[in-house]
Amino acid sequence: MNQLPLYKKLLKHFGKQHWWPTTTNNPQFEIIIGALLTQQSAWRNVEKAIENLKKEGLLTPKAIAETNIHKLEACVKPTGFYKQKARRLRKFAQYIQKQYSGNLELIFSKPLEEARKELLSLEGIGAETADSILLYAAEKLIFPIDAYTTRVCERLGIAKGNYNELQHFFHSNLPKNLEVYKEMHALIVELGKNYCKTKPVCPSCPLRKQCSFYTSKTKT
DNA sequence: TCCCAGGCAGGGC
């Protein structure tokens, strides 16, 4: 099964999503900060937090590694779970600073599976966050599976299973193209944010005719 | 007022 038609349909409907937005000259590290902060919180609140960090000069591994934890907590407060996020952010910065002198390329240039395992071993980095970092910061061909992706796949009836199974599905059915991977993940999130909520079908969803609730329970 | 947001970790079973 080729998922390029789905990609084109979503792209036409929603337009380019321009993920992952960054504002500094250290985009890789900023993407990682965003990936940790956006967990279970809206992106607009992440933007507030990153703006706070920028004002305090806290957008480099060295600065975050050395900062006072309470200052960091105040910056990331808008994203919620601020104590654990501040701690995870500082621990990550300290790790990168100590092991690699702040140079992320030294991790990203490792073999993909090795880099992924290393990220997963750090506090606060699970499968989705690791894969988002690898796709958007390291620019590796790896597809993140988030809650929206699971929900959308189920409702469209295109795939089901655990994280690894869904990821394997996309790896097998998407063209091996970095921009497609980046855009497809963002487009699925956009679809999930707007639709896949009501039953039996979301009236204005561009994919409503493919929705399992539509085809099984609604006629014409 | 209630529910959700671009999850993760730790516990129980």
Add this chain to the structure above:
DNA sequence: GCCCTGCATGGG
């Protein structure tokens, strides 16, 4: 392995 809970602020 899967399911549950705590973590917490901001916006609809």
